[in-house]
Amino acid sequence: MAPKLLPLSRKRLRLLGYALCSACLVLGLSLGQHPALPKTHQLSIDTPAPPQQRLANTPAQLIEQGKIHYQAGRYAAAVDAWTQAAQGYENQPLNQAIVLNQLSLAQQELGQWQQAKDNIRLSLEMIGDPPAPENLSIYAQALNTLGSLQLSQGNPENALKTWEQTTQIYTQLGDDIGRIGSLINRAQAQQVLGLYLQSRKTLEKVTADLDQQASPEIRATGYRSLGNVLRLVGDLEDAEKYLKISLKDAKTTVAPQEVHTTQLSLGNTARARRAYNDAIGFYQQAAQSPIPSTQHQAQLNLLSVLIEKKDWDQAQQIWPQIEQELIKHPPSRRNVYSQVNLVKSLVRLNRDSSSRTPAIRDIADITVHAIQQANEIADPRAQAYALGNLGHLYELDKQWTEAQKLTEQALFLAQAHNASEISYQWQWQLGRIMDAQQQTDMATSAYRGAFQTLEHLRKDLVATNAEAQFTFRDSVEPVYRELVDLLLRGSNPSQDNLQQARKVMESLQLTELDNFFRSACLDGQIISIEDIDQQSAAVVYPILLPDRLELIASLPQQKALQYQSIPIPRQEVEDTIDQFRKQIEKPFAFIESKELGQTIYSWLIQPLKAALDESQADTLVFVLDGDMRNIPLAALYDGNQYLIENYALALAPGMQLINTQPLQGRKLQVIAAGISEARHHYPPIKYVKKEIDKIRQLVTTEVLLDRGFTSASLRQQIQSLPYPIVHLATHGKFSSEAEKTVLLAWDKEINVNQLNELLRSSEQVRPDPIELLVLSACETATGDRRAALGLAGVAVQAGARSTLASLWKVDDQSTALLIGDFYAQLVQPETSKVKALQQAQIAMINNPDFRHPLHWSAFVLVGNWL
Numbered sequence: 001m002a003p004k005l006l007p008l009s010r011k012r013l014r015l016l017g018y019a020l021c022s023a024c025l026v027l028g029l030s031l032g033q034h035p036a037l038p039k040t041h042q043l044s045i046d047t048p049a050p051p052q053q054r055l056a057n058t059p060a061q062l063i064e065q066g067k068i069h070y071q072a073g074r075y076a077a078a079v080d081a082w083t084q085a086a087q088g089y090e091n092q093p094l095n096q097a098i099v100l101n102q103l104s105l106a107q108q109e110l111g112q113w114q115q116a117k118d119n120i121r122l123s124l125e126m127i128g129d130p131p132a133p134e135n136l137s138i139y140a141q142a143l144n145t146l147g148s149l150q151l152s153q154g155n156p157e158n159a160l161k162t163w164e165q166t167t168q169i170y171t172q173l174g175d176d177i178g179r180i181g182s183l184i185n186r187a188q189a190q191q192v193l194g195l196y197l198q199s200r201k202t203l204e205k206v207t208a209d210l211d212q213q214a215s216p217e218i219r220a221t222g223y224r225s226l227g228n229v230l231r232l233v234g235d236l237e238d239a240e241k242y243l244k245i246s247l248k249d250a251k252t253t254v255a256p257q258e259v260h261t262t263q264l265s266l267g268n269t270a271r272a273r274r275a276y277n278d279a280i281g282f283y284q285q286a287a288q289s290p291i292p293s294t295q296h297q298a299q300l301n302l303l304s305v306l307i308e309k310k311d312w313d314q315a316q317q318i319w320p321q322i323e324q325e326l327i328k329h330p331p332s333r334r335n336v337y338s339q340v341n342l343v344k345s346l347v348r349l350n351r352d353s354s355s356r357t358p359a360i361r362d363i364a365d366i367t368v369h370a371i372q373q374a375n376e377i378a379d380p381r382a383q384a385y386a387l388g389n390l391g392h393l394y395e396l397d398k399q400w401t402e403a404q405k406l407t408e409q410a411l412f413l414a415q416a417h418n419a420s421e422i423s424y425q426w427q428w429q430l431g432r433i434m435d436a437q438q439q440t441d442m443a444t445s446a447y448r449g450a451f452q453t454l455e456h457l458r459k460d461l462v463a464t465n466a467e468a469q470f471t472f473r474d475s476v477e478p479v480y481r482e483l484v485d486l487l488l489r490g491s492n493p494s495q496d497n498l499q500q501a502r503k504v505m506e507s508l509q510l511t512e513l514d515n516f517f518r519s520a521c522l523d524g525q526i527i528s529i530e531d532i533d534q535q536s537a538a539v540v541y542p543i544l545l546p547d548r549l550e551l552i553a554s555l556p557q558q559k560a561l562q563y564q565s566i567p568i569p570r571q572e573v574e575d576t577i578d579q580f581r582k583q584i585e586k587p588f589a590f591i592e593s594k595e596l597g598q599t600i601y602s603w604l605i606q607p608l609k610a611a612l613d614e615s616q617a618d619t620l621v622f623v624l625d626g627d628m629r630n631i632p633l634a635a636l637y638d639g640n641q642y643l644i645e646n647y648a649l650a651l652a653p654g655m656q657l658i659n660t661q662p663l664q665g666r667k668l669q670v671i672a673a674g675i676s677e678a679r680h681h682y683p684p685i686k687y688v689k690k691e692i693d694k695i696r697q698l699v700t701t702e703v704l705l706d707r708g709f710t711s712a713s714l715r716q717q718i719q720s721l722p723y724p725i726v727h728l729a730t731h732g733k734f735s736s737e738a739e740k741t742v743l744l745a746w747d748k749e750i751n752v753n754q755l756n757e758l759l760r761s762s763e764q765v766r767p768d769p770i771e772l773l774v775l776s777a778c779e780t781a782t783g784d785r786r787a788a789l790g791l792a793g794v795a796v797q798a799g800a801r802s803t804l805a806s807l808w809k810v811d812d813q814s815t816a817l818l819i820g821d822f823y824a825q826l827v828q829p830e831t832s833k834v835k836a837l838q839q840a841q842i843a844m845i846n847n848p849d850f851r852h853p854l855h856w857s858a859f860v861l862v863g864n865w866l
Contacts, residue, residue: 059088073332075109076378097126101142111417120146140169160189180209180222220250224262231269234738239269260289264298279305296338303345312353331373336382339370340389364393384413388426404433424453428479447483480508485545498561502552538617544570544626553608555615564607574627584853597637619648635857648838650865671717673704674729682731687812691729694820698827710747715758724771732778734791752794773800776819779809802863814855834865
């Protein structure tokens with residue numbers, strides 16, 4: 001048993017005190033992503049004498065002092081210096097406007113949003129709107145600061161408009177650096193808004209501008225910023241390409257820090273690709289930087305990667321050196337955050353390594369030092385960040401009273417300074433502490449606060465955090481699941497708690513998809529899936545918790561939710577699902593797959609069967625959680641029949657769907673594209689031609705086959721033909737990572753973001769949306785238990801209202817037969833998509849050659865089922 005932490009004295013508690021450097025640091029990482037801003041405009045005055053020769057009491061000297069403080073991360077001191085400088089320029093409005101602009105930037109860092117807003121407004125008023133021609137550059141700089149403020153305050157629409165204006169001004173001035181910076185800012189705002197196609201086009205303009213630049217310094221900086229943004233949107237291949245160009249240009253400059261800064265970015269990109277050895281190499285090189293901040297970030301990221309790799313010896317070897325360098329470094333926000341991030345890594349090292357070193361008490365000493373430095377620079381964000389993490393150490397040591405005090409103080413500071421990104425962590429931590437003391441009501445209240453804060457942050461949390469994918473499962477997902485656990489405790493949760501639990505899980509599903517895409521997913525007109533078919537469809541919501549499986553169901557024409565709790569551990573459910581998938585894909589494991597299917601039926605369907613029968617539901621819509629997305633629901637077995645023989649089955653990625661009209665009654669027209677020949681490392685699919693020929697016999701079809709099926713030709717057909725169905729008979733793979741979720745065209749693999757851009761490129765010219773996307777030859781990635789998230793991601797993001805796809809690679813003869821039957825049913829009057837799929841699957845069951853569920857149960861309909 002490790003020695004307990006000593007309780008804090010009242011004096012030390014008074015010293016402790018707000019946190020957050022960036023979303024990355026909140027989540028235990030070391031690299032933030034901020035808007036790219038051009039250099040600060042210089043004041044129109046003579047350069048002052050060196051500080052040692054004159055008293056530091058002139059506005060010019062105060063400006064320089066503030067700049068030094070700001071660059072060192074001492075934002076409170078920068079605010080103080082620039083406030084005095086602004087007062088000194090009371091009779092020089094143009095110089096005062098420049099200082100107020102800088103003051104606003106520092107206040108944004110401190111979370112002083114209203115003051116920052118007031119000062120940038122005053123700055124713009126002093127410059128004039130419209131400004132005099134000679135003041136355009138100063139005006140553009142102030143607008144850049146305004147855009148940064150707007151984005152930070154959750155107003156990306158106005159930020160985008162502001163940066164469009166700065167782009168025009170810098171173009172007018174012929175300022176290449178300013179124009180490139182504004183374009184990168186615009187791309188980030190577009191990404192936050194989910195405007196992928198526009199963001200991509202903006203970044204293409206950046207690339208074109210950089211290609212024309214002769215200055216290696218500008219090219220190195222610009223390509224690095226471009227690479228960082230591309231990593232943010234999940235385009236890791238292009239991110240790496242442009243960062244390597246940046247590195248090449250940086251090596252031709254006389255500034256070695258540029259080389260090391262780009263190496264740090266390359267390390268982060270390699271880490272995002274899970275190429276840990278490459279990441280380690282880049283981090284080791286970046287750690288040689290003469291710039292302490294770059295050196296410390298590289299060392300901290302290196303330590304984190306070593307821990308992820310479980311390279312305990314190397315991790316134990318380097319952390320004391322990092323600690324000593326950080327301890328002796330002058331106080332600054334950056335240094336405080338670095339120390340706390342070191343603490344986070346050391347906690348993992350203590351928890352996961354066999355040596356259990358360093359001890360929690362030694363880790364706490366580093367945290368206390370960070371708090372003392374935060375107090376020295378009077379930075380409430382840094383205070384709360386360090387303070388809350390010290391509370392976490394007391395939580396780990398089960399000293400609940402001290403942990404609660406520290407967490408409440410940190411939360412108070414975080415909320416007082418509008419740091420939502422950190423507030424949710426301390427609300428969550430407070431909930432855990434209360435739950436550990438069996439104070440359920442107070443724990444639930446704290447968790448609800450964390451959930452509400454995350455809802456407010458949902459779009460920004462992943463879209464502005466380049467490294468969120470590393471920590472989503474550790475720092476975001478548990479908040480939702482643990483709140484649901486609290487809400488559903490007891491034998492008979494109230495209807496309000498059932499509704500709230502379902503809402504929380506809905507938000508988790510959306511946030512998980514946001515994390516998958518680095519952007520908010522659902523847009524457009526949305527309705528509840530319960531409102532689509534109120535007469536015959538039941539909506540079933542299984543929820544996986546550590547010690548049990550919860551079922552919530554909404555039945556046709558019934559207001560009250562049904563509830564069942566099955567005392568089966570999550571791990572057992574996941575292992576059974578994994579075995580079911582493995583057995584069902586074996587052609588001779590007929591009995592084994594039936595037995596496993598019957599087990600899962602007893603968990604998901606049997607507890608609700610009486611209520612379903614009474615409601616006369618004939619369609620089941622599942623909103624599946626976690627590994628349950630991998631279940632071929634059609635093959636669940638009741639001992640006599642498969643589930644699909646009694647119910648039509650559909651999946652929904654969440655409780656809300658984009659509104660749509662039924663296909664029934666509409667003329668069916670199809671754009672059908674396929675690859676039948678071997679291509680790259682993919683084998684041929686010989687029945688593709690028969691599959692497409694069958695579709696052509698039934699409905700009007702435009703065909704793109706083999707060499708005729710390129711990404712460009714598909715885009716052209718979708719834009720020119722307003723057909724409601726797009727059918728892709730080609731190799732595809734779903735993964736839990738967006739960049740690895742791909743479909744094969746003749747010219748290249750198309751990842752899910754590119755498919756989204758391609759399918760949505762027609763939205764401005766097509767009168768109607770794509771109603772049904774069929775992916776007939778896809779599979780989920782082997783060994784990736786969350787790979788079905790890629791299917792949900794495609795279904796949501798592709799812009800099609802429904803998606804029909806396969807969970808595994810079904811042999812192409814079976815596929816051609818089932819898809820042919822599906823379209824034959826779909827052309828029948830009053831037949832919905834889900835009923836057409838049900839009838840096609842039942843026909844396969846009744847065919848002796850294809851009755852094994854291997855041939856038909858992989859196909860699932862995701863989205864609107866009418």
